[in-house]
Amino acid sequence: MTKRQTAHAEADDAGADVAAAGAKTEKPAKTVVASKRRVKEAASASASAKPNAPKNASPSRAKKPKAAGATGGEAPVPLEPTPDLGLAQGRASKARQPDMPLVDEVLARHDRRLPEMLVSQLKAKLAPLKEKLNEEQMVTVVEETYSSYIKALIEPGEAAGTVAAQSVGEPGTQMTLRTFHYAGVRELNVTLGLPRLIEIVDARRLPSTPTMTIYLDDEHKRDLTKAKDIASNIETVTVENVAKSIGYEMLNNFTIEVDAEMCEDKLIDINYIAKSIEKLKIPGKVSVEGNTITVEPETTDRAKIKRIRERIMDLRLKGLKGIKRVVIEKKGDEYLLRTDGSNLAQVIENVKGIDRRKVYTNNISEIAEVLGIEAARSAIIREAFEVLDQQGLDVDVRHVILIADLMTSTGKIRQIGRHGVSGEKSSVLARAAFEVTVKHLLDAASHGEEDRLEGVTENVIVGQPIPLGTGIVELFMRFSKEGT
Amino acid sequence: MLTRFERARVIGARALQISMGAPPIVEVPGRTPLEIATNELNAGVLPMTIRRRLPNGKHQDIPLKWLIKNQPN
Numbered sequence: 001m002t003k004r005q006t007a008h009a010e011a012d013d014a015g016a017d018v019a020a021a022g023a024k025t026e027k028p029a030k031t032v033v034a035s036k037r038r039v040k041e042a043a044s045a046s047a048s049a050k051p052n053a054p055k056n057a058s059p060s061r062a063k064k065p066k067a068a069g070a071t072g073g074e075a076p077v078p079l080e081p082t083p084d085l086g087l088a089q090g091r092a093s094k095a096r097q098p099d100m101p102l103v104d105e106v107l108a109r110h111d112r113r114l115p116e117m118l119v120s121q122l123k124a125k126l127a128p129l130k131e132k133l134n135e136e137q138m139v140t141v142v143e144e145t146y147s148s149y150i151k152a153l154i155e156p157g158e159a160a161g162t163v164a165a166q167s168v169g170e171p172g173t174q175m176t177l178r179t180f181h182y183a184g185v186r187e188l189n190v191t192l193g194l195p196r197l198i199e200i201v202d203a204r205r206l207p208s209t210p211t212m213t214i215y216l217d218d219e220h221k222r223d224l225t226k227a228k229d230i231a232s233n234i235e236t237v238t239v240e241n242v243a244k245s246i247g248y249e250m251l252n253n254f255t256i257e258v259d260a261e262m263c264e265d266k267l268i269d270i271n272y273i274a275k276s277i278e279k280l281k282i283p284g285k286v287s288v289e290g291n292t293i294t295v296e297p298e299t300t301d302r303a304k305i306k307r308i309r310e311r312i313m314d315l316r317l318k319g320l321k322g323i324k325r326v327v328i329e330k331k332g333d334e335y336l337l338r339t340d341g342s343n344l345a346q347v348i349e350n351v352k353g354i355d356r357r358k359v360y361t362n363n364i365s366e367i368a369e370v371l372g373i374e375a376a377r378s379a380i381i382r383e384a385f386e387v388l389d390q391q392g393l394d395v396d397v398r399h400v401i402l403i404a405d406l407m408t409s410t411g412k413i414r415q416i417g418r419h420g421v422s423g424e425k426s427s428v429l430a431r432a433a434f435e436v437t438v439k440h441l442l443d444a445a446s447h448g449e450e451d452r453l454e455g456v457t458e459n460v461i462v463g464q465p466i467p468l469g470t471g472i473v474e475l476f477m478r479f480s481k482e483g484t
Numbered sequence: 485m486l487t488r489f490e491r492a493r494v495i496g497a498r499a500l501q502i503s504m505g506a507p508p509i510v511e512v513p514g515r516t517p518l519e520i521a522t523n524e525l526n527a528g529v530l531p532m533t534i535r536r537r538l539p540n541g542k543h544q545d546i547p548l549k550w551l552i553k554n555q556p557n
Binding site for chain 2: 155156157158469470472473474475477
């Protein structure tokens, strides 16, 4: 009967929408923690129960590894070890899983399977205790783990989405009072707090402060000069950046005096600048004299010359599009690059000397484009969770995961709001309840739309019991063959 | 296993019947309809079936008796 979990709760607003997805979501993260504690208690309890068991039989006090830290992330997006997002899968740990037939045997007695990750962690925890626990105690530990997992599962009919929305929304109200929009990470500004959270949930194509974190490969990461080399290859240098002054000569020409020091610093040759300007194919002449480049366009139209000058000033001589600045940071004994501006595709494809697998950007739509929707989902979870975590708000990741799932379940990122989740609901009445009621009703009427009355909102409007909680239970007074 | 929603719904439905005069199925202790209904459920004698639906639209009718059998206590 376990597989018959009912889960047909459907749409309300942003919150209740999540319910459908949520009803079938099993919750790994907390369970692991909970059951671990259980394991510990059970183990120490049973150990002390046996008089001849060594006094220190309770599991070692050594720091336990973070629940998922060992297994790493699931998507190409690198997950720094700090936030445990519950994304880890059992895959990696399976190889190292100790052979514990007893555990499998006990679990096989139950009709519900535990997630593989949990099983392998349980085995890893129990393996060193083989000597200290007798079979009965071992079985007790496994049984306890199983039952606390079952207890932690969410029941079909639970309004998981509403709970998630509330759990993220309430801390959000605390943030407004406590945050400042910007927190300086060295010289770089990164949007944090509520503005950032809104940005994530709105699925903006361009975050207000796009930034990348680029890790270097083994060859480059310990060498500052090599790191600087890579940084200078990425950082955009425009003509304006290396110009000392711009002279306005006669009618139809102007000069750019190049800052030689700057050029040297950025490893740019003045002739290269001139050549790049020529490549713009502006009708006219470009000549170099000492540290000065003279541009003589054919036209004498002032406005046109002004436009040409602006184009030249913005001409990118070096670096990747969009990356305005690069800062080298030392983390432990390795160097890494943080950038102002983001260009994931180019960095992954063209930059040498970096660790491609670890490149990270906070631009979620870029991640979706380059690495796919699953990566974007991970990124949403990570970004949103980090914002909340940074504010000291203790929100369970699974709420955030649910929101990320909702945003990405169609294969493209949808915002939570008018142009996304709320606006694309299948039910006419639910949409009408959200915004511009009359327009939605009129459109629906003229298109002959139909409402299946599957969600919460629709049924509230119609005056029926809603499909949530006890309302989701379908009860029959019936004498079936097997039943009474 | 019954979910807590199913349990509430079953007890509620049965208590309503009893309060309107339905005779208890077995001799069970209890003064109020609610108590009687709860006891009936726990005794596993209610002739009811729960329809559980999957997100894909399929459903399965499960007799209450089955669900009450492996109730963890």
